[in-house]
Amino acid sequence: MNIGKASEASGVSAKMIRYYESIELIPEVSRTAAGYRDYSDKDVHRLRFIRRARDLGFSVDQMSELLALWQDRDRASADVKRIALEHVAELERKAQQLMEMSETLSHLAGNCQGDSRPDCPIINELSEGWGSEKGDETAGSGCGSNKDKPED
Amino acid sequence: MNIGKASEASGVSAKMIRYYESIELIPEVSRTAAGYRDYSDKDVHRLRFIRRARDLGFSVDQMSELLALWQDRDRASADVKRIALEHVAELERKAQQLMEMSETLSHLAGNCQGDSRPDCPIINELSEGWGSEKGDETAGSGCGSNKDKPED
Protein backbone atom coordinates (compact mmCIF):
# COMPACT_ATOMS: atom_id res chain seq x y z
CA MET A 1 0.00 0.00 0.00
CA ASN A 2 1.47 3.39 -0.96
CA ILE A 3 1.59 6.38 1.34
CA GLY A 4 -1.62 7.88 -0.03
CA LYS A 5 -3.63 4.78 0.79
CA ALA A 6 -1.95 4.42 4.15
CA SER A 7 -2.80 8.02 4.88
CA GLU A 8 -6.42 7.52 3.97
CA ALA A 9 -6.65 4.30 5.94
CA SER A 10 -5.05 5.77 9.04
CA GLY A 11 -6.23 9.35 9.04
CA VAL A 12 -2.67 10.60 9.25
CA SER A 13 -1.61 12.91 6.40
CA ALA A 14 1.13 11.72 4.06
CA LYS A 15 3.16 14.71 5.14
CA MET A 16 2.95 13.69 8.76
CA ILE A 17 3.71 10.06 8.02
CA ARG A 18 6.96 11.10 6.38
CA TYR A 19 7.65 13.45 9.25
CA TYR A 20 7.06 10.74 11.86
CA GLU A 21 9.43 8.53 9.94
CA SER A 22 12.07 11.26 9.79
CA ILE A 23 12.01 11.80 13.55
CA GLU A 24 12.03 8.05 14.05
CA LEU A 25 8.69 7.83 15.77
CA ILE A 26 7.96 5.09 13.28
CA PRO A 27 10.46 2.85 11.50
CA GLU A 28 11.33 3.24 7.86
CA VAL A 29 9.11 1.04 5.77
CA SER A 30 10.17 -0.95 2.76
CA ARG A 31 10.24 0.65 -0.67
CA THR A 32 9.13 -0.47 -4.08
CA ALA A 33 11.66 -0.68 -6.89
CA ALA A 34 10.75 2.89 -7.80
CA GLY A 35 11.40 4.10 -4.27
CA TYR A 36 7.76 4.42 -3.19
CA ARG A 37 7.10 3.66 0.48
CA ASP A 38 5.13 0.48 0.94
CA TYR A 39 2.91 0.08 3.98
CA SER A 40 1.62 -3.15 5.47
CA ASP A 41 -1.60 -3.51 7.46
CA LYS A 42 0.52 -3.62 10.56
CA ASP A 43 2.10 -0.30 9.63
CA VAL A 44 -1.32 1.20 9.12
CA HIS A 45 -2.43 -0.16 12.45
CA ARG A 46 0.46 1.66 14.07
CA LEU A 47 -0.47 4.87 12.25
CA ARG A 48 -4.01 4.63 13.53
CA PHE A 49 -2.68 4.14 17.03
CA ILE A 50 -0.71 7.32 16.52
CA ARG A 51 -3.66 9.25 15.19
CA ARG A 52 -5.77 8.31 18.18
CA ALA A 53 -3.01 9.23 20.57
CA ARG A 54 -2.69 12.60 18.85
CA ASP A 55 -6.44 13.10 19.05
CA LEU A 56 -6.00 12.74 22.78
CA GLY A 57 -3.34 15.43 22.72
CA PHE A 58 -0.31 13.26 23.37
CA SER A 59 3.01 14.71 22.25
CA VAL A 60 5.36 12.88 19.94
CA ASP A 61 7.54 11.94 22.90
CA GLN A 62 4.61 10.51 24.77
CA MET A 63 3.46 8.64 21.69
CA SER A 64 6.90 7.18 21.43
CA GLU A 65 6.59 5.85 24.96
CA LEU A 66 3.10 4.56 24.30
CA LEU A 67 4.17 2.81 21.11
CA ALA A 68 6.99 1.11 22.98
CA LEU A 69 4.59 -0.07 25.66
CA TRP A 70 2.11 -1.19 23.04
CA GLN A 71 4.72 -3.44 21.55
CA ASP A 72 5.96 -4.67 24.88
CA ARG A 73 4.02 -7.79 25.74
CA ASP A 74 5.47 -7.65 29.23
CA ARG A 75 4.44 -4.08 29.93
CA ALA A 76 2.96 -3.09 33.26
CA SER A 77 -0.35 -1.33 32.80
CA ALA A 78 0.85 0.94 35.59
CA ASP A 79 3.33 2.47 33.14
CA VAL A 80 0.62 3.25 30.65
CA LYS A 81 -1.61 4.61 33.36
CA ARG A 82 1.13 6.86 34.68
CA ILE A 83 1.71 8.41 31.26
CA ALA A 84 -2.02 8.87 30.80
CA LEU A 85 -2.53 10.47 34.19
CA GLU A 86 0.41 12.80 33.78
CA HIS A 87 -1.10 13.87 30.50
CA VAL A 88 -4.50 14.34 32.09
CA ALA A 89 -2.92 16.60 34.68
CA GLU A 90 -1.22 18.61 31.95
CA LEU A 91 -4.44 18.90 29.95
CA GLU A 92 -6.31 20.06 33.01
CA ARG A 93 -3.64 22.58 33.84
CA LYS A 94 -3.79 24.06 30.37
CA ALA A 95 -7.57 24.07 30.30
CA GLN A 96 -7.58 25.78 33.67
CA GLN A 97 -5.23 28.48 32.41
CA LEU A 98 -7.37 29.13 29.38
CA MET A 99 -10.49 29.35 31.47
CA GLU A 100 -8.90 31.78 33.87
CA MET A 101 -8.02 34.03 30.97
CA SER A 102 -11.46 33.61 29.56
CA GLU A 103 -13.13 34.47 32.83
CA THR A 104 -11.01 37.53 33.47
CA LEU A 105 -11.71 38.77 30.01
CA SER A 106 -15.41 38.08 29.92
CA HIS A 107 -15.74 39.79 33.27
CA LEU A 108 -14.08 42.87 31.81
CA ALA A 109 -16.19 42.65 28.68
CA GLY A 110 -19.28 42.41 30.83
CA ASN A 111 -18.49 45.84 32.21
CA CYS A 112 -17.90 47.33 28.80
CA GLN A 113 -20.75 49.23 27.24
CA GLY A 114 -19.71 48.19 23.78
CA ASP A 115 -21.05 51.36 22.21
CA SER A 116 -19.55 54.12 20.13
CA ARG A 117 -17.87 55.87 23.05
CA PRO A 118 -14.17 55.33 23.75
CA ASP A 119 -14.45 54.59 27.46
CA CYS A 120 -13.66 50.90 27.93
CA PRO A 121 -12.75 48.90 31.03
CA ILE A 122 -10.95 46.31 28.92
CA ILE A 123 -8.53 48.85 27.51
CA ASN A 124 -8.24 50.46 30.92
CA GLU A 125 -7.20 47.22 32.51
CA LEU A 126 -4.66 46.50 29.82
CA SER A 127 -3.32 49.98 30.24
CA GLU A 128 -3.25 50.13 34.04
CA GLY A 129 -3.26 46.51 34.89
CA TRP A 130 -3.79 44.25 37.82
CA GLY A 131 -0.64 44.13 39.85
CA SER A 132 2.04 45.27 37.50
CA GLU A 133 5.18 44.15 39.24
CA LYS A 134 6.27 47.75 39.63
CA GLY A 135 3.01 48.20 41.47
CA ASP A 136 3.27 51.98 41.58
CA GLU A 137 0.01 52.72 39.85
CA THR A 138 -2.63 50.53 41.49
CA ALA A 139 -5.26 52.33 39.47
CA GLY A 140 -8.79 51.43 40.46
CA SER A 141 -10.82 52.05 37.34
CA GLY A 142 -10.41 55.63 36.40
CA CYS A 143 -12.13 55.00 33.10
CA GLY A 144 -10.89 58.35 31.86
CA SER A 145 -10.96 56.95 28.35
CA ASN A 146 -7.85 58.59 27.00
CA LYS A 147 -6.35 59.91 30.18
CA ASP A 148 -3.62 57.27 29.81
CA LYS A 149 -3.26 57.48 26.11
CA PRO A 150 0.34 57.53 25.07
CA GLU A 151 0.05 61.07 23.73
CA ASP A 152 0.79 60.02 20.20
CA MET B 1 16.42 53.62 29.70
CA ASN B 2 18.18 50.72 27.97
CA ILE B 3 16.48 47.52 26.93
CA GLY B 4 17.43 45.66 30.10
CA LYS B 5 15.74 48.23 32.31
CA ALA B 6 12.75 48.44 30.01
CA SER B 7 12.47 44.68 30.14
CA GLU B 8 12.58 44.65 33.91
CA ALA B 9 10.10 47.49 34.17
CA SER B 10 7.65 45.94 31.73
CA GLY B 11 7.99 42.24 32.36
CA VAL B 12 8.71 41.61 28.68
CA SER B 13 12.04 39.94 27.95
CA ALA B 14 14.64 41.89 25.98
CA LYS B 15 14.51 39.18 23.36
CA MET B 16 10.79 39.65 22.93
CA ILE B 17 11.03 43.42 22.88
CA ARG B 18 13.43 43.21 19.93
CA TYR B 19 11.17 40.65 18.32
CA TYR B 20 8.07 42.85 18.72
CA GLU B 21 10.01 45.67 17.17
CA SER B 22 11.14 43.50 14.25
CA ILE B 23 7.57 42.46 13.42
CA GLU B 24 6.46 46.06 13.83
CA LEU B 25 4.13 45.45 16.70
CA ILE B 26 5.93 48.34 18.36
CA PRO B 27 7.77 51.21 16.66
CA GLU B 28 11.52 51.47 16.58
CA VAL B 29 12.75 53.50 19.50
CA SER B 30 15.55 56.04 19.41
CA ARG B 31 19.14 54.95 19.86
CA THR B 32 22.05 56.27 21.85
CA ALA B 33 25.22 57.29 20.04
CA ALA B 34 26.53 53.76 20.58
CA GLY B 35 23.43 52.22 19.00
CA TYR B 36 21.72 51.14 22.23
CA ARG B 37 17.93 51.27 22.19
CA ASP B 38 16.58 53.98 24.48
CA TYR B 39 13.12 53.55 26.01
CA SER B 40 10.91 56.27 27.41
CA ASP B 41 8.29 55.78 30.11
CA LYS B 42 5.70 55.88 27.40
CA ASP B 43 7.45 53.03 25.60
CA VAL B 44 7.52 51.02 28.80
CA HIS B 45 3.85 51.72 29.33
CA ARG B 46 3.16 50.26 25.92
CA LEU B 47 5.26 47.21 26.75
CA ARG B 48 3.30 46.65 29.91
CA PHE B 49 0.09 46.89 27.93
CA ILE B 50 1.49 44.19 25.69
CA ARG B 51 2.53 41.96 28.55
CA ARG B 52 -0.93 42.13 30.07
CA ALA B 53 -2.56 41.39 26.75
CA ARG B 54 -0.27 38.39 26.33
CA ASP B 55 -1.12 37.22 29.82
CA LEU B 56 -4.71 37.17 28.63
CA GLY B 57 -3.68 35.02 25.70
CA PHE B 58 -4.08 37.57 22.93
CA SER B 59 -2.12 36.88 19.77
CA VAL B 60 0.29 39.36 18.27
CA ASP B 61 -2.31 40.30 15.65
CA GLN B 62 -4.93 40.93 18.29
CA MET B 63 -2.47 42.96 20.33
CA SER B 64 -1.79 45.02 17.29
CA GLU B 65 -5.49 45.81 16.99
CA LEU B 66 -5.76 46.54 20.68
CA LEU B 67 -2.76 48.86 20.62
CA ALA B 68 -4.27 50.76 17.72
CA LEU B 69 -7.53 51.13 19.61
CA TRP B 70 -5.67 52.13 22.76
CA GLN B 71 -4.09 54.99 20.89
CA ASP B 72 -7.24 55.99 19.12
CA ARG B 73 -8.97 58.58 21.23
CA ASP B 74 -12.04 58.23 19.05
CA ARG B 75 -12.32 54.46 19.35
CA ALA B 76 -15.66 52.81 19.90
CA SER B 77 -15.59 50.56 22.94
CA ALA B 78 -17.68 48.20 20.82
CA ASP B 79 -14.57 47.47 18.77
CA VAL B 80 -12.57 46.55 21.83
CA LYS B 81 -15.40 44.48 23.18
CA ARG B 82 -15.76 42.60 19.91
CA ILE B 83 -12.08 41.63 19.91
CA ALA B 84 -12.31 40.59 23.53
CA LEU B 85 -15.41 38.49 23.05
CA GLU B 86 -14.04 36.79 19.98
CA HIS B 87 -11.00 35.91 22.01
CA VAL B 88 -13.13 34.65 24.87
CA ALA B 89 -14.94 32.36 22.46
CA GLU B 90 -11.63 31.06 21.16
CA LEU B 91 -10.31 30.48 24.66
CA GLU B 92 -13.43 28.63 25.62
CA ARG B 93 -13.28 26.51 22.50
CA LYS B 94 -9.71 25.50 23.23
CA ALA B 95 -10.40 24.85 26.88
CA GLN B 96 -13.37 22.73 25.90
CA GLN B 97 -11.22 20.66 23.56
CA LEU B 98 -8.63 20.06 26.23
CA MET B 99 -11.25 19.06 28.73
CA GLU B 100 -12.81 16.62 26.33
CA MET B 101 -9.46 14.96 25.85
CA SER B 102 -8.87 14.99 29.55
CA GLU B 103 -12.22 13.43 30.30
CA THR B 104 -11.87 10.70 27.72
CA LEU B 105 -8.46 9.85 29.00
CA SER B 106 -9.25 9.91 32.69
CA HIS B 107 -12.26 7.72 32.02
CA LEU B 108 -9.97 5.21 30.36
CA ALA B 109 -7.41 5.50 33.11
CA GLY B 110 -10.15 4.91 35.65
CA ASN B 111 -10.71 1.50 34.12
CA CYS B 112 -7.04 0.63 34.12
CA GLN B 113 -5.77 -1.50 36.98
CA GLY B 114 -2.41 0.18 36.89
CA ASP B 115 -0.59 -2.89 38.10
CA SER B 116 2.19 -5.05 36.77
CA ARG B 117 0.03 -6.89 34.28
CA PRO B 118 0.01 -5.85 30.62
CA ASP B 119 -3.77 -5.70 30.19
CA CYS B 120 -4.70 -2.05 29.78
CA PRO B 121 -7.86 -0.41 28.47
CA ILE B 122 -5.94 2.72 27.54
CA ILE B 123 -3.64 0.86 25.18
CA ASN B 124 -6.59 -1.16 23.94
CA GLU B 125 -8.48 1.97 23.01
CA LEU B 126 -5.51 3.47 21.24
CA SER B 127 -5.05 0.22 19.41
CA GLU B 128 -8.65 -0.43 18.50
CA GLY B 129 -10.15 2.96 18.79
CA TRP B 130 -13.46 4.68 18.96
CA GLY B 131 -14.82 5.04 15.48
CA SER B 132 -11.80 4.68 13.28
CA GLU B 133 -13.06 5.91 9.94
CA LYS B 134 -12.54 2.44 8.48
CA GLY B 135 -14.98 1.31 11.17
CA ASP B 136 -14.42 -2.38 10.46
CA GLU B 137 -13.29 -3.36 13.91
CA THR B 138 -15.77 -1.90 16.40
CA ALA B 139 -14.02 -3.79 19.16
CA GLY B 140 -15.82 -3.57 22.46
CA SER B 141 -13.15 -4.11 25.05
CA GLY B 142 -11.60 -7.43 24.37
CA CYS B 143 -8.79 -6.61 26.75
CA GLY B 144 -6.76 -9.45 25.31
CA SER B 145 -3.65 -7.60 26.33
CA ASN B 146 -1.41 -8.50 23.45
CA LYS B 147 -3.94 -9.97 21.08
CA ASP B 148 -3.44 -6.91 18.84
CA LYS B 149 0.23 -6.54 19.35
CA PRO B 150 2.01 -5.85 16.10
CA GLU B 151 3.91 -9.13 16.23
CA ASP B 152 7.25 -7.41 16.44
Place this chain on the structure above:
DNA sequence: GCTTGACCTTCCCATTGTGGGAAGGTTTAT
Protein backbone atom coordinates in the same frame (compact mmCIF):
# COMPACT_ATOMS: atom_id res chain seq x y z
C1' DG C 1 3.02 3.37 -28.17
C1' DC C 2 2.11 7.87 -26.14
C1' DT C 3 -0.11 11.30 -23.44
C1' DT C 4 -2.28 12.90 -19.35
C1' DG C 5 -3.33 13.22 -14.76
C1' DA C 6 -2.72 11.57 -10.36
C1' DC C 7 0.45 10.07 -7.59
C1' DC C 8 5.13 9.58 -5.46
C1' DT C 9 9.99 11.39 -4.07
C1' DT C 10 13.09 14.93 -1.71
C1' DC C 11 14.03 19.56 -0.31
C1' DC C 12 13.05 24.05 1.31
C1' DC C 13 10.05 27.50 3.53
C1' DA C 14 6.43 29.30 6.74
C1' DT C 15 3.94 29.24 10.79
C1' DT C 16 3.86 31.22 16.62
C1' DG C 17 6.20 32.88 20.26
C1' DT C 18 10.01 32.09 22.71
C1' DG C 19 14.68 31.19 24.05
C1' DG C 20 19.88 30.04 23.39
C1' DG C 21 24.15 31.39 21.98
C1' DA C 22 28.11 33.38 19.26
C1' DA C 23 30.88 37.34 17.87
C1' DG C 24 31.75 41.73 18.70
C1' DG C 25 31.15 46.61 20.68
C1' DT C 26 30.04 49.59 25.14
C1' DT C 27 29.54 51.02 29.68
C1' DT C 28 30.60 50.90 34.40
C1' DA C 29 32.85 49.96 38.39
C1' DT C 30 36.92 48.74 40.57
Place this chain on the structure above:
DNA sequence: ATAAACCTTCCCACAATGGGAAGGTCAAGC
Protein backbone atom coordinates in the same frame (compact mmCIF):
# COMPACT_ATOMS: atom_id res chain seq x y z
C1' DA D 1 43.40 49.53 32.73
C1' DT D 2 40.79 45.75 33.18
C1' DA D 3 36.92 42.82 34.07
C1' DA D 4 32.05 42.22 34.51
C1' DA D 5 27.88 43.23 32.83
C1' DC D 6 25.56 44.94 29.35
C1' DC D 7 24.29 45.97 24.52
C1' DT D 8 24.16 44.94 19.24
C1' DT D 9 23.08 41.72 15.20
C1' DC D 10 22.64 37.22 13.28
C1' DC D 11 21.64 32.44 13.22
C1' DC D 12 19.52 28.28 15.22
C1' DA D 13 16.08 25.63 17.78
C1' DC D 14 11.63 24.10 19.41
C1' DA D 15 6.53 21.32 17.91
C1' DA D 16 3.65 19.91 14.61
C1' DT D 17 1.83 20.99 10.53
C1' DG D 18 1.10 22.55 5.84
C1' DG D 19 2.48 24.58 1.14
C1' DG D 20 4.86 24.14 -2.87
C1' DA D 21 8.59 23.28 -6.39
C1' DA D 22 11.22 20.09 -9.25
C1' DG D 23 11.39 15.81 -10.86
C1' DG D 24 10.27 10.64 -11.26
C1' DT D 25 6.37 6.96 -11.78
C1' DC D 26 2.19 4.62 -12.52
C1' DA D 27 -2.38 3.75 -14.54
C1' DA D 28 -5.90 4.77 -17.71
C1' DG D 29 -7.47 6.07 -22.16
C1' DC D 30 -6.65 6.92 -27.13
